[in-house]
Amino acid sequence: MRHPSRIWTAVLVLSLVTTEARAHAFLDRAEPKVGNTVASPPREVTLYFTQKLEPAFSTISVTNAAGQRIDSGKARVSGSQMSISLKPGGNGTYHVNWRVLSVDTHTTDGNFTFQVGQ
Amino acid sequence: MSWSEAGLGDGLIAVRAVHFAATANTLGALIFRSLIAEPAFGATPEAVPVLAAQIRKLAWTSLVIAVLTGLGWLLLETMQITGLSLWDALTQEGLSTVVEVTQFGQVTVVRLALAVLLAISLAGERVWPVRRLTLVSALAFTGAIAWTGHAGSTAGDLGILHLVSDVLHLWAASAWIGGLLLLMSLLNSSARHQSAAWRKLEQNAVSRFSLLGIVAVSTLVLSGAINAWIIVRSWQVLLATAYGQLLLVKMAVVALMVAFACVNRLWLTPQLAATAAADASLQLARNSGIEFALGLAVFAIVGALGLQHPMIHP
Ligand code: HEM
Ligand SMILES: [Cu+2]
Numbered sequence: 335m336r337h338p339s340r341i342w343t344a345v346l347v348l349s350l351v352t353t354e355a356r357a358h359a360f361l362d363r364a365e366p367k368v369g370n371t372v373a374s375p376p377r378e379v380t381l382y383f384t385q386k387l388e389p390a391f392s393t394i395s396v397t398n399a400a401g402q403r404i405d406s407g408k409a410r411v412s413g414s415q416m417s418i419s420l421k422p423g424g425n426g427t428y429h430v431n432w433r434v435l436s437v438d439t440h441t442t443d444g445n446f447t448f449q450v451g452q
Numbered sequence: 453m454s455w456s457e458a459g460l461g462d463g464l465i466a467v468r469a470v471h472f473a474a475t476a477n478t479l480g481a482l483i484f485r486s487l488i489a490e491p492a493f494g495a496t497p498e499a500v501p502v503l504a505a506q507i508r509k510l511a512w513t514s515l516v517i518a519v520l521t522g523l524g525w526l527l528l529e530t531m532q533i534t535g536l537s538l539w540d541a542l543t544q545e546g547l548s549t550v551v552e553v554t555q556f557g558q559v560t561v562v563r564l565a566l567a568v569l570l571a572i573s574l575a576g577e578r579v580w581p582v583r584r585l586t587l588v589s590a591l592a593f594t595g596a597i598a599w600t601g602h603a604g605s606t607a608g609d610l611g612i613l614h615l616v617s618d619v620l621h622l623w624a625a626s627a628w629i630g631g632l633l634l635l636m637s638l639l640n641s642s643a644r645h646q647s648a649a650w651r652k653l654e655q656n657a658v659s660r661f662s663l664l665g666i667v668a669v670s671t672l673v674l675s676g677a678i679n680a681w682i683i684v685r686s687w688q689v690l691l692a693t694a695y696g697q698l699l700l701v702k703m704a705v706v707a708l709m710v711a712f713a714c715v716n717r718l719w720l721t722p723q724l725a726a727t728a729a730a731d732a733s734l735q736l737a738r739n740s741g742i743e744f745a746l747g748l749a750v751f752a753i754v755g756a757l758g759l760q761h762p763m764i765h766p
Contacts, residue, residue: 359605385602385605385606385607386555386604386606386607386611388553388554388555389553390549390553390554391554413607414607435533435554436605437554437555437556437604437605438556438600438601438602438604438605438761439529439532439533439554439600439601440759440761441533
């Protein structure tokens, strides 16, 4: 190694940009897609994660543009995917909040929106 | 919540670290008995009672520690998952819910049952020929750890590969680290006795352990690489996440352990055969002790590693 100090600088920089990695099951994709627009109010929302989930400790809530909860309250989990049925909620921006426990016992949460109409 | 989040996290790391070390010593002692001690005993009958008693003592002590830390792990994990205090977790269905509905809880109960089976088998050995059962229940008790962590939560066919490789990883770690204390004690006994019979036993056991070590280290590196590939996936994640960096530290400690093992194998083992002096035995014992201590450090790192996760997705 001709420049050990450079290596140490690189290590230092890397550790500074290190994210405090606490998350475990990450949202891989969703249907309706994150940030996308769909023509009519969807019947349900499905989230696909990177790991298998524990049904008893995994929840989703969905609110419509008026801020009303329009999910059925009961999420269905199958392996690494989780779905919840929706009541008709009109047009506008829908907010999805999720909080899941993956099978490795680690909890993660997050949220995203999608648009309905136009 | 009566415990701070940080305290709970540290408690989990500690209890997992001790649990990994204890299960490895339980299984390692029994593997040592089957693959090293018993085949090597032949010419040295006077060593049998000494070593057999030490093996049983290590297996029993480690098993008791493994069960206690296993219960502690279950309790802390329940507090973590439910957000309840220790008292509430015990009294307000927190524990029963986790045990009934989560994979971690179910696997932990199965593992406790396997520990009981192992204890019964270990106790019954003197009366019934159940040594196979002892070994098989120890393999199951240790291997089942795979289902409690990241390997147990990977979906699909990749999940099966992840589990198989993690089970092999756990078995190989146990065979290597869990045999070192017994090897040390055998070497020290041999140095003390200074008899031809003990020296013969020692040489036989050391060469068997070298072979076991080579197989175990190869298995660890291969299965560790598969685990790392499934979880980490990119050089960027390996270098720039806390998970990746902790894994790199682990690999550095493992490299040091392998270096010590190579010195033992390539340099000290031939001396053992060449000289009748006790020096080589004692030095080999000391190096094995260092290897064991580094192994404990690896278990401590893994205690933390399994709680972390790389940011794979943006
Ligand atoms: C080059 C060598 C190695 C590599 C690349 C490696 C890699 C890994 C990886 C990626 C994991 C998964 C951690 C997680 O669940 O997030 C792991 C787990 C583990 N490793 Fe290693 N490892 C190596 C050597 C060792 C050695 C020598 C030991 C024994 C002292 C060891 C003991 C363990 C244990 C006990 C686990 C926990 C398994 C579980 O939670 O299911 N590893 N290793
Ligand atoms: Cu995780």
